[in-house]
Amino acid sequence: MTRSTPRSDAPVADAYDPSAIETKWQARWRERGTNAANLASGANPFYALMMFPYPSAEGLHVGNLFAFTGNDIYGRFQRLRGHTVFEPMGFDAFGIHSENYSLKVGEHPMRLIPRNVANFKRQLQRGGLMIDWRYAVDTTDPAYYKWTQWIFVQLFKAGLAYRRKAAVNWCPSCKTVLANEQVIGGACERCGTKVEQRFLAQWFFRISDYAERLLNNLERIDWSETTRTAQRNWIGRSEGAEIRFQVRGQKSEAGGAAPSDVGPATADLVVFTTRPDTVFGAMYMVLAPEHPLVEQITTPDRRETVQAYRDETARQDLVARKVNKDKTGVFTGAYAINPATDAEIPIWISDYVLMDYGTGAIMAVPGHDERDFEFATLFHLPIRRVIAPQGTPADARLHEAFVEDAGAHLVNSAAFDGMPVEEAKRAVTDWLAEQGSATAVVHYRLHDWCISRQRYWGPPIPVIHCDVCGPQAVPEADLPVILPDIADFKPDDSGVSPLARHEQWYRVPCPKCGAPARRETDVSDTFLDSAWYFLRYPSARRDDVPFDTEMTRRWLPVASYIGGNEHAVLHLMYARFITMVLHDLGFLEFEEPFRKFRAHGHIIRDGAKMSKTRGNIVNPDRYFEQWGADSFRMYLMFLGPFQEGGDFRDAGISGVRSFLNRLWLAVEDARDDGVPDEEVMGKLHRTIRKVGEDTQRLGYNTAIAAMMEYMNALRKSDRVPHRAEVEPLVQLVAPYAPHIAEELWERLGHGRSVMDGGWPAFDEALAREDTVELAIQVNGKLRGTIHLPRDVDQQAALDRALAEPQIAKFVTGTPRKVVFVPGRLLNLVV
């Protein structure tokens, strides 16, 4: 194409001016409701959901925009393919981030958040996202959290919410409870003070009751494999056995040897193990320091030492206890009886045994567990081999724990000697079970979900505590429990929420008996807000129900969910759990909320995730300004694979910009008369196919490359392009660069939005190439290429190849073997 010398008789094309056309089209979309989906009756519904953002004061950064653009392209593509696409947006605005920021700048979150939200909305609109703003949600809006509280009430009524004491991280300097993420290396992330443990009564949801279903359903949902794996690991299913050990001199359930007077409860120690086959090697026992039986079994002479160790452990924060360090522990003075060997084995306590996994107690098998081996070596406890690989003598000394089980068998294990490990796991359990000392069980790593936050900026937990009736759910008619607008929302050293300082707020009558009672003053976890927002969007304009039955049936489960993999376990697990519960309670017809989930990659900067603390946040505003939203969107998608992300640099943005510029010129130049070029049309249809396939699998970078390639081909043909050669390209570009696509579509004479013009039809016949370029190899080495008719057979290809001197010179005599891949290559083995 001879663009450098425009024909003098052609009208001078006005140049591509992104800022002018983007302003124009964003206004048009608003006026004409282009982005508004007909939720009630639109055909072929497609719910394109994106994880909603936390509206930070810094505004949207390019990492957010990268993710949102990826979702927008997918949503727009589905719309062009004939779906009614619903692409909503909302704000996850409650939580500790907002609260801490408010404390820092000294402005109340109720004033701060709306400003941040407005800024986000401005930026999202500037980015050209196809958001239907009529259905926006804000988790801090009482009209929203009314239903968050309603969900709590449903769980409470169903017995799935309960209260118990649990450890929290406490910063003695900030006088506040910290989330685990706020504890860095055992110290408070803000002031650096060493964090302590405190025990507070908190609300929990029984998510562990759903562990098996949450695990099994993973098999049948279309999610990124990495996300499913993360969930599987988080649920952490372990099959094993609980084994009961009697304590010498203590009353026992199994032995029945206890005195008849009113003694202490039985002091049998129950352990969980995944290796019941190693019970003959259990040489000692270890309890978590907090284990309730420690006090009862400790002998008088050891009491002081044991208490000192327990006190020291309690002073440590939850995070410090979990880092690898040298083993510590003390002997309780008590002995247990190994039910397999009848041997008396010492009982120790150590912080390497965790109270919140299994039963908080273990049988230590130093020969076959690395931690137990390390502990036994340190405290000079006996180590015995009970598992040996083929060919190893039973008395071979262990220099480290032998933990492999494949191909190994039992030794020093009485009647079980010689039995393979896998078989022995069951056989030993059965044998112990007959004596009443073991049960086969399954344990999960997944813990119940603690939803209490001793903070201000969240929805109050809708409970009223009555001394007579106990905790009562706030009646549904009284919801929402409004979060009061108080000035002193800073946490103090009372260990309870700032709301507990507001008597006029928390003093209420008991909803059951009318006696003076007290509101719960904790607020709920932000993750509860986000565990159901996708249910709310389609019904966001209804204030009488959390989600409308008809709308929900039409739009859910979500057709496509895109978000960051940092939410692979928490948010995505909680959302599945809440959906499952609402299904069980009869509110929803489905139990899995997201049909399809894809994790997007992350835009990093200088090798690190963008964050304010690192000071590497890139604000998209100046790129919108300088290059236009279309170029910037396309550039972000061109950086690398959407599901992998990449390092942000602005080098290279000029490449996509000049592509759009060329597209603009090609459309301006296009002629209506004459016929399109056959070869160009072939290339066009191959491009239509590739862009469609790539966009469908979120392969945006290669889809863009294909469009560029087509543009290059168009220019190479060195003619004024025909309208039929460029018009479909405008449609292919539309999901990626919607503003320029709208403008060009209009200039091509269309009255309606390009978003309603459909996806260009793909014609297989046109796409097919008549000749193919066949690679000719000799012994696997490329020696030349020849052009041949598409359907050439092996013999003809061989004859043609051997007729080429460049190829023939490498072939001496008759080839021993010929490999022919039609349309691709011919390999001669000589």
Place this chain on the structure above:
RNA sequence: GCGAGGGUGGCGAAACGGCAGACGCGGGGGACUUAAAAUCCCCUCCGGGUAACCGGGUGCGGGUUCGAUUCCCGCCCCUCGCACCA
């Protein structure tokens, strides 16, 4: 330690087991211009050769195959999760 994902030109990256490096950036040369910008054209993995061409090349070492960036085995390195889970 466990799990997942990666390692390909100067850079971002492509490649149903079949021509490695598409597409883009950067770089070099040229056209247009009084000049610059913009735009356009050509070249650009490494080594050798004026050239046609030859040889080498996808983290390292093996294997399968007519043929391996791709599949298998064993290592090394990076990123991200989880991390004393019994």
